[in-house]
Amino acid sequence: MEELIQQVLGGIATGAIYACIALSVVMIYQAIDHFNFAQGEMAMFSAFITWQMIDWGANYWVAFFICIAVSFIGGVAIERIVFAPLHNAPVFTHIVVFIALFQIFNAGAGFIWEFTIKEFPSPFPERLPFDTTLIGPHELGMTVVTLIMLGLIFLFFRFTPIGLAMRAAAAAPDSARLVGISVGWMLALGWGLAAAIGAVGGMMIAPVVYLEPNMMLGILLYGFAGAVVGGLTSPGGAVLGGFLMGVIEPLAGMAIGSELKLTVALVVIVTILIFKPSGLFGRVVVQRV
Amino acid sequence: MTASTLPDSGANAGSARRPNPEESLRIFGMSMQQFRRSSVIVGLLIILLLPFTVEDFAVFQMTQVIYLSIAVLGLNLLTGFNGQFSLGHSAFMALGAYTAGIMMAQWEIAYYWTIIPAGVICFAAGFLFGLPALRLEGLYLALATFALATATPQLLKYEHFEPWTGGVQGLDLFKDDSPIAFLSNDQWWYYFSLFFGVLLFIGAWNLVRGRTGRAMIAIRDNPIAASTMGINTSVYKATTFGVSGFYCGVAGALSAIVVEFIAPESFTIIHAILLLIAMVIGGLASIPAAIIGGAFILYMPNFSEAVVDAFFAGDPSSKALVWVSFGVVMIIVVYIMPMGVAGFIRWNVQKLARRG
Numbered sequence: 001m002e003e004l005i006q007q008v009l010g011g012i013a014t015g016a017i018y019a020c021i022a023l024s025v026v027m028i029y030q031a032i033d034h035f036n037f038a039q040g041e042m043a044m045f046s047a048f049i050t051w052q053m054i055d056w057g058a059n060y061w062v063a064f065f066i067c068i069a070v071s072f073i074g075g076v077a078i079e080r081i082v083f084a085p086l087h088n089a090p091v092f093t094h095i096v097v098f099i100a101l102f103q104i105f106n107a108g109a110g111f112i113w114e115f116t117i118k119e120f121p122s123p124f125p126e127r128l129p130f131d132t133t134l135i136g137p138h139e140l141g142m143t144v145v146t147l148i149m150l151g152l153i154f155l156f157f158r159f160t161p162i163g164l165a166m167r168a169a170a171a172a173p174d175s176a177r178l179v180g181i182s183v184g185w186m187l188a189l190g191w192g193l194a195a196a197i198g199a200v201g202g203m204m205i206a207p208v209v210y211l212e213p214n215m216m217l218g219i220l221l222y223g224f225a226g227a228v229v230g231g232l233t234s235p236g237g238a239v240l241g242g243f244l245m246g247v248i249e250p251l252a253g254m255a256i257g258s259e260l261k262l263t264v265a266l267v268v269i270v271t272i273l274i275f276k277p278s279g280l281f282g283r284v285v286v287q288r289v
Numbered sequence: 290m291t292a293s294t295l296p297d298s299g300a301n302a303g304s305a306r307r308p309n310p311e312e313s314l315r316i317f318g319m320s321m322q323q324f325r326r327s328s329v330i331v332g333l334l335i336i337l338l339l340p341f342t343v344e345d346f347a348v349f350q351m352t353q354v355i356y357l358s359i360a361v362l363g364l365n366l367l368t369g370f371n372g373q374f375s376l377g378h379s380a381f382m383a384l385g386a387y388t389a390g391i392m393m394a395q396w397e398i399a400y401y402w403t404i405i406p407a408g409v410i411c412f413a414a415g416f417l418f419g420l421p422a423l424r425l426e427g428l429y430l431a432l433a434t435f436a437l438a439t440a441t442p443q444l445l446k447y448e449h450f451e452p453w454t455g456g457v458q459g460l461d462l463f464k465d466d467s468p469i470a471f472l473s474n475d476q477w478w479y480y481f482s483l484f485f486g487v488l489l490f491i492g493a494w495n496l497v498r499g500r501t502g503r504a505m506i507a508i509r510d511n512p513i514a515a516s517t518m519g520i521n522t523s524v525y526k527a528t529t530f531g532v533s534g535f536y537c538g539v540a541g542a543l544s545a546i547v548v549e550f551i552a553p554e555s556f557t558i559i560h561a562i563l564l565l566i567a568m569v570i571g572g573l574a575s576i577p578a579a580i581i582g583g584a585f586i587l588y589m590p591n592f593s594e595a596v597v598d599a600f601f602a603g604d605p606s607s608k609a610l611v612w613v614s615f616g617v618v619m620i621i622v623v624y625i626m627p628m629g630v631a632g633f634i635r636w637n638v639q640k641l642a643r644r645g
Contacts, residue, residue, distance in 0.1 A: 035432055037376075082620065093623050095374060095431050096569050099562055100619035107612030115609070217558065221439050224432060262443050266436040273429055274421045 006134055007250040013139035014208070015246020016146035020201030021216075021223025022230065022242040023150070024194035029232050030170045031190040032083070034091070037098040040220030041105035042195055043202030044213060046071040048109050050203050051120055051211055060123045064203060068196045075195025079188040087184075109213040120206035142204040149200050150239055153193070157235075166190055218262055222249065225265045228272050231282020241279065316642035324638070332577075336483065340476045348475040349547075350587060355482040356543040358583030359489055361567040362576065363536025369574035370497055371529040372509030373419075377434030378564050380441040381411045381534045383556035385541025387445065390460045390551045391453050400464045400546045404485060407542035408535045415534020419527035438561040445553035459552025462545060482543050489536060493576055496532070505529055506574075566615060570622055572629025581630045589615070 021039060028036045036042075046067050053063035078101070086093055124141035157163035168176040169186035177183050201223075202216065209215045222245045230241025245268070252264045278284045316324050340348045364378050388410050389403035418437070444450070446457050454460070466474055496502050504525050507515040516522045545551045563586045571582025593611045601607035626633045 033428075035428060037431075037435065085624075089623075091428060092368070092374065092573075093627070095376075095428070096565070096623050097620055099376070099565060100616040100623075103562065103616035103619070104613050107609040107616070110609035111607065111613060217439060221436055224436070228432070257448075259447055260440075260443060262436075262440040266433075266440040269436045270421060270433050273433060277429070 002134070007254065008247055009135040010139055011247040011250045012243060013135065013143045013246070014205070014249065015226075015243035016143045017201045017205040017219060017242075018222045018226045018245045019150065019239040019242025020146055020197050020204075021220060022226035022238040022245075023153070023235055024198040024201075025223055025227045026230075026232055026235050026238040027190050027194045027197070029227070030235070031187050032087075032094075034094045034098070035224065036194070037095070037220075038101035038105055039194070039198050040216030040223065041102050041109075041213075042071070042075070043198035043219075044211075044216040045105045045109050045202075046074075046195070046199030047120065047202035047206040047211055047215075048113050051118060051206070052113070054121060060121060064123070067203065068199055071199035072192040072196040075192040076188045078195075079191035083191075084184060084188075106213050113213075115213055118211040120203075120211045122207040138207055142208075145204060146200065149197065153197065162189070218265075221262055221265045221269075222246075225268045225272075227279075228269050229279055231279025233282040234279065237279055237281025240281070316638065321642060324642075333487075340479050345473055345475040348473075348479050352475070352479045352482050352547050353544070354580070354583045354587050355479070355486045356540045356547065356583075357564075357567065357587055358579045359486055359543070360537045360540035360564055361571060361582040362490065362493055362579035363533045363540065364564050364568050365571075365573065365575070365579055366493060366496070366505075366536065367529055367533035368568060370502065370509060371505045371526065373526060373530065374428070374431040375434040375533070376431050376558070376561050376565060377437035377441075378533070378537050379556045379558065379561035380434075380437045381415060381537035382541035382544065382560070382564075383441050383445060383553075384414055384534075385411050385538030386545040386551045386556070387454060387460075387541075388538070389542035389545045390462055393462050393464070393545075394455075394460045395453060400462075401481075403546070404539055404542045408539040411534040411538025411541070412531040413534075415537075416527050416531035418534075419530025420523075423523050423526055434561075435558070438558045442553040442557050445556065454553075457553065459550060459555075462549045462551070464546060464549065478547050482547060485539055485543060489539065490576060490579075493536075497576070501525070566619055568629075569619060570629055572631030572633075575629070575631040575635075578629055578631035585630075589618075 021043065024039050024043075025035055028034065028039070049070055050063045050067040053066060054060060058066075082097060082101070083094075086097065122138045122141070124137045126137065128137050128140065157167060165176070165181045166186045166189060168179075169181055169183045170190065173183045176186070201219075205219060206215065209219070223242060226242035226245040227238045228241070229244055230237030230239065232238070245265070248268070249261060249264065253261065256264075272279065315321075319327065339351065343351075360378065360382055363381075364375060367373050367375055367378075385407040388407040389400070392398040392403045392406065393400055421433075445454050447454075448456065450456075466477075469477060472480070497505065504515065504520045507518065507520060508522050508525055512522055544555075567579075567582030567586045569582075570585045571578030571580070590611050593614050594608060597607050597610045601610070622629065628636075
């Protein structure tokens with residue numbers, strides 16, 4: 001029983017990271033109707049930037065916030081430079097560009113920082129102030145950090161004018177344009193935010209999976225699965241889906257062995273897409289012909 | 290959503306009856322059709338004679354180009370002609386390669402018997418994967434196949450399959466020497482692969498020109514209009530997925546035979562991405578483009594490695610720069626040559642013909 005609770009709590013902690021990735025995927029999906037296949041690699045790249053700053057002697061939290069800012073700017077820049085000119089291009093073009101970005105970030109990180117596995121420091125104390133064997137300090141810490149961030153994102157979208165404008169731009173671009181919202185820049189902001197959220201996820205998971213260019217592949221897949229489970233039209237659903245995937249992963253691992261981790265994600269994705277394509281919380285999108 | 294997502298090139302593949310304005314053009318004193326025929330013949334002659342003029346390693350590389358082209362052609366049938374995306378075709382190549390490998394290594398069946406079973410199994414697998422894929426449009430299909438490609442190496446390493454697949458170690462394959470005295474081993478494998486390559490290319494060409502091909506293209510261009518015209522879209526889409534799987538299966542089996550070794554790490558998501566790159570660079574919805582794409586992904590890494598080496602000699606991570614350049618090239622191609630190299634060549638030939 002205790003092992004089960006440990007597994008579930010550990011699952012919730014990793015689930016927090018999946019939730020970050022799922023949320024960034026859904027944010028971009030809402031804005032431009034496409035999955036960002038490079039989301040995981042962007043997060044990995046951000047984690048490397050933090051690692052580099054810490055390696056140069058920066059304080060963890062200073063590096064943490066600088067990295068978030070850099071990722072935000074990077075996300076905005078990618079949208080403005082690469083995607084804005086392709087706004088009306090066919091789906092295929094977008095997929096190709098996402099895959100190209102995936103390549104560029106993955107191999108670029110390998111080129112700059114090499115493919116050797118690196119230790120990534122954890123900002124949390126080694127021991128918890130209270131005694132428990134159920135959850136490790138880093139797991140608890142990353143769950144809390146992620147929850148705080150998700151809360152801030154929620155407040156941002158719910159209560160600020162820019163958040164409202166961004167929601168409007170995603171939901172009804174033409175009407176938003178008519179009331180004077182710059183839809184293009186709102187998309188860019190969305191990209192920036194998604195990159196920043198992904199960066200937090202990347203930095204939080206890096207101490208667990210160790211830092212290397214391919215570290216995010218499995219996480220990205222679970223993030224996708226989370227987004228699909230929760231529903232691609234529902235940011236809140238994506239977060240919940242992420243947590244759900246976090247819990248499913250160790251439980252499935254206990255049942256069939258952890259080597260088939262990615263296959264579990266594949267099965268979840270395909271099953272949900274077949275039986276409930278709108279996900280658990282998404283709304284059904286009806287397209288006029 | 291898939292409607293009009295792909296630039297139209299159906300004119301080249303489909304309409305046999307309508308007089309094509311392009312056909313009245315003349316180039317080098319030939320009609321376009323004659324020009325196309327003669328370039329195919331010249332191309333075939335070059336392909337047939339080339340192995341006698343170069344050394345063995347180059348022949349080996351050309352053999353690799355052949356099976357890669359077959360795989361790219363399979364992907365192009367699915368994406369270019371039918372409008373379904375796949376980031377998971379490495380999985381079908383893996384299935385084909387492992388079918389051939391297991392038959393050869395575990396059951397000691399002669400290599401030439403393994404090609405067709407590998408293709409048939411991949412056809413079945415593709416068809417079955419294509420059935421749920423019917424409900425997945427464009428992007429969702431890309432996602433599902435992405436998951437498939439990511440999960441494949443893990444499945445191949447799975448311990449309960451190890452007695453057959455050899456687990457992480459992969460399988461070493463041994464095959465006989467060339468049965469024809471005046472051909473070296475490499476030349477023999479080249480002609481062996483070429484035989485299947487030519488067969489499959491002719492097959493694809495006939496497929497897209499006929500009724501089936503028109504149905505495939507119609508589904509790509511407008512699925513709703515296609516189904517109102519009485520085309521059974523689900524059967525065609527699933528079958529196209531199967532056929533595409535068949536091509537990749539044969540390609541996988543050939544790769545296993547030619548390289549004499551298979552391992553899970555040869556079939557990662559990177560391999561699937563390579564096939565996609567090949568298709569984009571070569572050109573969508575074009576059959577000869579598959580050869581251009583196959584050659585590109587084989588020679589380009591070597592070439593850019595040489596370039597990179599010249600600048601960063603000795604730095605082991607500089608190889609990664611090759612992959613960065615792949616990404617950059619892909620973005621550039623999407624911007625300036627959306628129909629790939631084949632489209633670019635076709636455009637230039639037509640321009641030349643109009644002038645002449």
